[in-house]
Amino acid sequence: MRFVIIGAGRVGLRTARVVRDEGHEVSLIERDDRRIRRARNQEFTVVEGDGSREAVLEEAGVTQADAVGALTGDLNVNFTACMIASHYGCRTVMRIDEAYREGIYREYADQVDEVVYPERLGAIGAKNAMLGGTIRAIADIAPSLQVVELTITDSAPVNGYTISELQLPADATVLAFGKRDQPLGIPNADLTLEDGDRLVVLTDFDVLSEVRQLLVGETAGRADANAGTDSVTTEFDTDTDTGGVN
Incomplete structure (x- = not known):
């Protein structure tokens, strides 16, 4: 499968590593120079730019993607990216912050395929949401x-x-x-x-x-x-991921 992930902060990058380790193709969108360098050092394809812009999404491969994970810390960027990706027939996964959970879920849940709260779910949850399918990791109990x-x-x-x-x-x-x-x-x-x-x-x-x-x-x-590739940490730092505007 092919994925586009918007945001190369800790949420997006860890999710990208999980899906790549499972044999899927993934490209990232990011505008922060430090995060771009970090992702490219890990041999990811990274498109520099605002993930809420259609031209940037197209450059990252949205027209051939199976799913788009809008995993930045900017709700407006995430929602706009999902609406564009939906137009191309992609599965859409939108990150929201814990503080906005209830209100945002009620407002946006019907307009995207899945809403995730990475501070709770970790990379396993974000990866599961993008993949859908028949196997879902719930928790790592021990190493x-x-x-x-x-x-x-x-x-x-x-x-x-x-x-x-x-x-x-x-x-x-x-x-x-x-x-x-x-x-x-x-x-x-x-x-x-x-x-x-x-x-x-x-x-x-x-x-x-x-x-x-x-x-x-x-x-x-x-x-x-x-087997075994889901064993990643389920906690994320609460830094602000910026795949779009600050």
Whole structure:
């Protein structure tokens, strides 16, 4: 997949590292010279300019992008960028500050695909919002443990199994289960795993690849490439990211 991220501060740059490590293409938009140098030193493609301007977004590749993450500390820049990206058919993810959470959510949530509060969610949350899809990291419990939510697909080897028939690796445990479009709850041994159902699993990173293959149906190569790359810090410094105007 191809992503454009606006803002190369700590929120944007860490999110860019996560999605790049998972094998996706990413370009950044930033106007601060220091942040541009830092991102380019990490071998990211960076377009210098105001992320709320269409010409700058086009230079960064919005016309071919699958998703745009407007992750600056400037709400106006983020919202404008999302509206432009939506015009090009991109999935749109808009960062808001914690202080503005409730009011901004009510006003803008229906106009973008997802609103994120990186001070709470960290890079994992921002990456999940951009990817969408069938795998969602929820939390890093310890250096070797992660809680993940996985959505059963048609290609999953366990599709059609009951919960009681599901055999995960020894270092993985099912914490919760939810049928498609229903709330998560305590797993019922007699329920059948079907396309769209969700499982929340506590897993060791050593067996995360195997868990992905069983529950989502990823190929071994893709599961190996993805497994373990979500283990990043879930705290962000509260600096002001400036992918657009100050």
